[in-house]
Amino acid sequence: MITHRVRTHASREDLPREGQLAWKLAAAAVDPVPVEREVAEMIGNRVIDNAAVAAASLARRPVASARAQARAHPYAPGAAVFGLPAAFRSSPEWAAWANGVAVRELDFHDTFLAADYSHPGDNIPPVLAVAQHRGLDGRALVRGIAAGYEVQVDLVRGICLHEHRIDHIAHLGPSAAAGIGALLDLPVETVYQAIGQALHTTTATRQSRKGAISSWKAYAPAFAGKAAVEAVDRAMRGEGAPSPIYEGEDAVIARLLSGPEAVYEVPLPAAGEAKRAILDTYTKEHSAEYQSQALIDLARRMAPRVDLDRIREVVIHTSHHTHYVIGTGAEDPQKTDPDASRETLDHSIMYIFAVALEDRAWHHERSYTPERAHRESTVRLWRRVRTVEDPEWTARYHDPDPGKRAFGGRVVITLDDGTLIEDELAVADAHPAGARPFGREQYIAKFRTLTEGVIDEAEQDRFLDLACRIDALDANGVRALNLAAPPGALTEPTAKGLF
Numbered sequence: 008m009i010t011h012r013v014r015t016h017a018s019r020e021d022l023p024r025e026g027q028l029a030w031k032l033a034a035a036a037v038d039p040v041p042v043e044r045e046v047a048e049m050i051g052n053r054v055i056d057n058a059a060v061a062a063a064s065l066a067r068r069p070v071a072s073a074r075a076q077a078r079a080h081p082y083a084p085g086a087a088v089f090g091l092p093a094a095f096r097s098s099p100e101w102a103a104w105a106n107g108v109a110v111r112e113l114d115f116h117d118t119f120l121a122a123d124y125s126h127p128g129d130n131i132p133p134v135l136a137v138a139q140h141r142g143l144d145g146r147a148l149v150r151g152i153a154a155g156y157e158v159q160v161d162l163v164r165g166i167c168l169h170e171h172r173i174d175h176i177a178h179l180g181p182s183a184a185a186g187i188g189a190l191l192d193l194p195v196e197t198v199y200q201a202i203g204q205a206l207h208t209t210t211a212t213r214q215s216r217k218g219a220i221s222s223w224k225a226y227a228p229a230f231a232g233k234a235a236v237e238a239v240d241r242a243m244r245g246e247g248a249p250s251p252i253y254e255g256e257d258a259v260i261a262r263l264l265s266g267p268e269a270v271y272e273v274p275l276p277a278a279g280e281a282k283r284a285i286l287d288t289y290t291k292e293h294s295a296e297y298q299s300q301a302l303i304d305l306a307r308r309m310a311p312r313v314d315l316d317r318i319r320e321v322v323i324h325t326s327h328h329t330h331y332v333i334g335t336g337a338e339d340p341q342k343t344d345p346d347a348s349r350e351t352l353d354h355s356i357m358y359i360f361a362v363a364l365e366d367r368a369w370h371h372e373r374s375y376t377p378e379r380a381h382r383e384s385t386v387r388l389w390r391r392v393r394t395v396e397d398p399e400w401t402a403r404y405h406d407p408d409p410g411k412r413a414f415g416g417r418v419v420i421t422l423d424d425g426t427l428i429e430d431e432l433a434v435a436d437a438h439p440a441g442a443r444p445f446g447r448e449q450y451i452a453k454f455r456t457l458t459e460g461v462i463d464e465a466e467q468d469r470f471l472d473l474a475c476r477i478d479a480l481d482a483n484g485v486r487a488l489n490l491a492a493p494p495g496a497l498t499e500p501t502a503k504g505l506f
Contacts, residue, residue: 008274013165015267016254024199028253028273029181029206032162033198035275036154036185040282047149047478049285052450053117053128054135054152054474056290058490059454060116061089061109062461063371065492069222070109071500073229077105079506086136087489090497099140100236103133107229113371114224114353118297119160119288120328120404120414122167124175126228127182127288130155133232134186137239138485145480147190153282155186157275160284165273169328171264172213176231180209183235193243203248204238205231210263216332219341220350287409290445292437292453294371295353298329300435301415302356304442306363309418309430315365317422318388323356324397325416326404333359334394343390345380352380360418361389371457403433410440447475462490 011031016022024030042050064070077088077097085096089109097105107129110116116128134151137143159182168177184205188198209231215223242248253259261267276282293303302323323334330336333356341347342355352358352375362374365385373379380386394416403413413433420428436442437449445453451471458467470490473480480488 008280009277010272010274013253013260013271013273014269015256015258015261016251017256022251022254024250027199027251029202029248029251030195030199031275032158032181032185032202033188033195034278035282036158036189037193037195037198038276038278039192040276040279042146042149042153042478043281043283046153046281046283046285048447050149050152051474051477052445052447053285053290054131054477054488055450055454055471056116057110057128057131058089058470058474059450059457060113060294061106062490063115063457064109064112065090065461065497067112068500069225070105070112071498072502072504073105073108073226074497075500076504076506077101084140084142086139087486089490090492092491092494093487093489099136100233100240102136102139103236104229104233106132106136107232108225111225111228113294114296115291115294115371117288117290119163120297121160121164122405123163123169123178124297124328125159125163125178126175127156127159127285129179129228129232130159130183130186132229133183133236134190135485135488137187137236138190139488141191142482143190143485144482145476145478145485147192148480148485149478151186151190153285154189155182156285156288157282158182158185160287161273161275166264166271168264169213169332173263174211174213174215174227176227177206177210177259179228179231180205180235180238183232184238187235187239191239193239197239197242200246200248201235201238201242203250203252204241204246205235206252206259207249208234208238210259216354217337218339220348220354222350224350289435289438290450292435292445293369294374295359295369296333296356298326298333298414299353299356299359300437301432302360302418303363303369304436305415305418305430305432306360307367308432309420309428310364310367312428313364313420314422315384315388317424318391318420319423320421321360321364321388321392322419322421323360323392323394323416324419325394325400326414327396327401328404329356329400329414329416330394330396336394336396345377345386347380349375356394357392358389360392361385364388414438458490461492461496463493466491
């Protein structure tokens with residue numbers, strides 16, 4: 008890996024394109040290095056994972072609305088839309104939109120945490136949609152997905168968006184554009200322009216993940232994917248982007264991030280170096296924000312030792328990010344409100360820990376029902392949970408050694424007689440360094456669980472056969488990478504829009 012120092016340059020300095028981060032991202036993305044076997048297998052796992060969580064969300068209103076928008080934009084050759092029959096094809100940007108919403112709705116697919124947050128699996132819907140539209144094979148598809156993961160993960164390693172309240176999709180727009188560029192084997196110049204356009208149009212605030220969190224939390228990554236498809240289309244037609252998009256004196260670093268004096272360090276593969284970033288990412292066993300994964304497992308482990316009726320207080324000692332994003336440090340009253348949206352509840356570690364402690368389990372639907380959130384015992388326990396930032400856990404969260412990095416915390420439960428019950432967990436059980444790391448078997452088990460009763464078994468089998476040999480697929484196999492619901496199973500939203 009080569010670490011690139013990125014800073015603001017005054018216009019009079021005339022920073023050459025080859026010295027700009029957007030150009031370096033583009034060059035790394037399209038470098039024609041072969042995709043390693045281990046990486047291709049993990050890409051297959053994440054395609055399975057995305058399809059699983061998309062299937063489980065097909066009946067939810069935000070997903071149905073996005074699907075209806077895609078149905079209003081049929082196109083040939085086009086791309087497939089989750090849930091719809093194989094014969095239907097949508098314009099690729101709208102397929103990326105609908106599939107991106109389905110994948111993101113339940114907050115249940117993969118994650119990478121470093122200087123910032125990310126869900127790199129959000130790169131798959133736009134890259135796959137373009138691959139299907141252009142009739143490309145599995146080798147091209149895995150090349151594009153590997154590049155999208157690489158660019159997003161490397162941006163997340165080097166540039167923190169959250170401290171400036173910029174949403175993490177500001178890294179996703181460029182990575183999806185880079186992934187599509189690699190998929191299509193475009194020139195560096197074209198991908199450079201597409202990355203600049205995608206970044207320029209996806210720098211949004213983090214209000215989408217704060218306060219009364221709405222369905223836009225799922226829509227925002229899909230918007231970035233759609234914007235990336237459109238950016239590549241424009242760049243291929245010869246249209247350019249603001250430049251330098253990162254380093255300009257009125258550009259992203261100077262005006263949206265740490266200011267004109269800031270210096271960021273972004274690692275990227277050297278020329279000829281394999282793109283392996285996907286192997287540093289991790290999926291979720293539980294449908295909740297990633298920083299809650301280890302704490303759900305810890306609650307289940309602690310529950311047998313605790314008399315829930317005697318709990319006076321629960322204190323979660325954890326990292327800065329966990330405390331301020333999903334903990335009491337966020338100072339969001341909605342995070343302790345039984346009437347809060349599902350999107351808000353899955354960003355409330357107070358609610359999540361209370362339910363996991365009571366139920367000794369977590370479920371993507373049952374754990375979020377209004378009845379569950381209003382249970383009297385839950386509300387009482389929920390409001391006795393608080394978080395504190397612990398410098399040790401913050402340091403572990405950012406440890407440069409992936410083997411030492413931790414996303415959990417230490418929990419201290421105080422009973423009514425002053426008895427303390429303490430335990431800690433560094434990483435989730437499903438994490439690569441956890442007690443039960445996810446492999447192909449676990450991805451398939453998650454897929455079977457989430458598609459049961461939604462997708463016919465024969466359709467499940469057909470999809471798994473393709474995804475498990477993704478890099479060997481021909482163009483027809485790539486076009487068939489979709490899950491169709493049984494006829495009549497999907498209901499259309501009653502509310503109508505423009506289309």
